[in-house]
Amino acid sequence: MSSSKKNLRIGLVGFGSMGRTHAYAVHNLPYYYHPLLYCAKVAGVCTTSAERSRAYAEQYGLGRAYENVESMIADETIDIIDICTPNELHFDTVLAALKAGKYVLCEKPLCVTTEQARAIADAEKSSGVFGGMVFNNxxxxxxxxxxxxxxxxxxxxxxxxxxxxxxxxxxxxxxxxxxxxxxxxxxxxxxxxxxxxxxxxxxxxxxxxxxxxxxxxxxxxxxxxxxxxxxxxxxxxxxxxxxxxxxxxxxxxxxxxxxxxxxxxxxxxxxxxxxxxxxxxxxxxxxxxxxxxxxxxxxxxxxxxxxxxxxxxxxxxxxxxTVGWLRCHVESYFTFLNCVASGTPFTPSLTDGAYxxxxxxxxxxxxxxxxxxxxxxx
Ligand SMILES: NC(=O)c1ccc[n+]([C@@H]2O[C@H](COP(=O)([O-])OP(=O)(O)OC[C@H]3O[C@@H](n4cnc5c(N)ncnc54)[C@H](O)[C@@H]3O)[C@@H](O)[C@H]2O)c1
Missing domain, CATH: 3.30.360.10 (Dihydrodipicolinate Reductase; domain 2)
Incomplete structure (x- = not known):
């Protein structure tokens, strides 16, 4: 039976503590939200080691293991780039993803300097897509x-x-x-x-x-x-x-x-x-x-x-x-994907992250x- 739900395919960059948290959120959305108006899936993962990425992809059901972030961003089947890498790496990935017309979800902090923050806020405005910050609290x-x-x-x-x-x-x-x-x-x-x-x-x-x-x-x-x-x-x-x-x-x-x-x-x-x-x-x-x-x-x-x-x-x-810390990450991810599915800008935006x-x-x-x-x- 084919589903008429919109498919949202996510490429996960980094699979340390937060990569796991984000994958958990996406995998568990159907338990927490019913009805869910889209079908979201982690379709690829990329870390510093291609071998480890392959092992993670297999163990956690993360789709394709990419050699590097560039090949993930170049893949036309990926809709959203989800950034869970160390802070200094966010800037290049956010800019490259926006330039390629991908939606971006970025872990905090957005980047490491105000110049970078301004460049990202400008890029978000002119990109035709939008991004979101993980300010899960x-x-x-x-x-x-x-x-x-x-x-x-x-x-x-x-x-x-x-x-x-x-x-x-x-x-x-x-x-x-x-x-x-x-x-x-x-x-x-x-x-x-x-x-x-x-x-x-x-x-x-x-x-x-x-x-x-x-x-x-x-x-x-x-x-x-x-x-x-x-x-x-x-x-x-x-x-x-x-x-x-x-x-x-x-x-x-x-x-x-x-x-x-x-x-x-x-x-x-x-x-x-x-x-x-x-x-x-x-x-x-x-x-x-x-x-x-x-x-x-x-x-x-x-x-x-x-x-x-x-x-x-x-x-x-x-x-x-009782609720825990993971629950607010799930709600944050759910709200971001709702925005992507409906084409409505998300708050907190990358520009909020820049501020x-x-x-x-x-x-x-x-x-x-x-x-x-x-x-x-x-
Ligand atoms: N919102 C929150 O609750 C929360 C909590 C902790 C950390 N964070 C943020 O999440 C981000 C990641 O933190 P973490 O604790 O998961 O870090 P971590 O060190 O546990 O994991 C980093 C991951 O990035 C990968 N990586 C490093 N360089 C890479 C590259 N060039 N290309 C692809 N992958 C690369 C590593 O292989 C690793 O899988 C940071 O920005 C941090 O500030 C957010």
Whole structure:
């Protein structure tokens, strides 16, 4: 029986931790979303080793193993190039894919310099296709709800915010340094965790006016051994164009932290709090609720967002089931493919990724110069 559904054929570049995550998302879309209006499939994979790519293709059902990214982009049967390589490699692949008329899904951060970011934003505008960023935290259900509440004006004028993304991974002396610990490969915690945190504040509260950055490397060496030349913690104070001020922390020196992302946004009439370690809940304080002796009705309420995605999501697994990090990657991928299938531009776009890159670069320059800097336009 032939299907009238649109086929979307994806070429996956890189099959490390995120390549696997993206392949998982695509393979499992039919379980999570019913009906699914298109038929998406990973049709090819490419890594640094053709032999490993062949083994992955066979083991995970990833279609064809390509010798290199150029041959994948040149293949007319591939519709979407999905980029899961180290940060410094994103730029060339994004540009080549857009030039070849492919849709592009790019892992964060978009690239490693503002010049590259501007070139990509220009290329996206003139390409006739569009791209998307994997800022997957936007797709956690409590963050979708937070965006709704802010857009509905339930927080009123935004006053202040904190966002911290913390890991403990730079506190392990025995861990071999890799590309994420090497500045020349686009490593460093600001690019890595900082891009997510900056994007969340940009997404929920709007554009940035000025930033001041402070960068920290606590373990340049571990004993005799080289460890890193890239920031292990980065602290930003920022003022937004809406007037709100706050802090953004990206930190891999957080002993005891696993994947700790926390966010608070305070407005004149309400506030929200969220933690990735409690992905079921958005905490919402509504200042308009009546207060009285012994509390009245005031106080934070805990909204059960969990797996309650809008249709056609939300039914599997049951909304009662606890959700995890993988679920927001699935929702992010689903939303991107919906946009490709219907020809509607996706948010976060590559241009959104470029704007985040500008903020990261201004924060880094500010840390180097020891002074606050205006962010300006892309
Ligand atoms: N959104 C998230 O939740 C999240 C989490 C972790 C990492 N990331 C991002 O995902 C990207 C990949 O990170 P990772 O942790 O999967 O890295 P990784 O080191 O685990 O995997 C990188 C992959 O890229 C391949 N690769 C390297 N050079 C290549 C080339 N020239 N051509 C083809 N393939 C090549 C490697 O063979 C490997 O398969 C990074 O940009 C990172 O910032 C995102």
């Amino acid at each position: 936007r797709f956690m259900a409590p963050i979708l709800r937070a965006k709704l509440l802010i857009d509905q004006g339930r927080l009123g004028r935004l006053l202040s915010f904190h966002c911290a993304y913390e890991h403990n991974s730079s506190t392990f002396a025995e861990k071999e340094p890799g590309w994420k610990q090497t500045a020349a490969h686009g490593g460093g915690v600001l690019n890595d965790l900082g891009s997510h945190a900056v994007d969340l504040i940009y997404h929920l509260c709007g554009e940035f006016d000025c930033v001041q950055g402070l960068s920290q490397i606590a373990f340049a060496q571990h004993g005799e051994r080289w460890q890193t030349d890239a920031d292990e913690a980065f602290y930003i104070t920022a003022q937004l164009k809406c007037g709100a001020c706050g802090t953004i922390v990206a930190n891999k020196l957080a002993t005891g932290a696993n994947d700790d992302l926390s966010l608070s946004i305070f407005g004149e009439t309400g506030s929200i709090k969220y933690s990735l370690n409690e992905p079921e809940w958005l905490y919402f304080y509504d200042r308009t609720r009546p207060t009285a002796p012994i509390g009245g009705e005031s106080g934070y309420i805990r909204i059960e967002c969990g797996g309650r995605y809008p249709a056609p999501g939300g039914a599997f697994p049951s909304p009662k089931a 985040v890159q500008l903020i990261l670069e201004r924060a880094r320059s500010s840390a180097a110069q020891g002074m606050q800097l205006k962010v300006g336009a892309l």
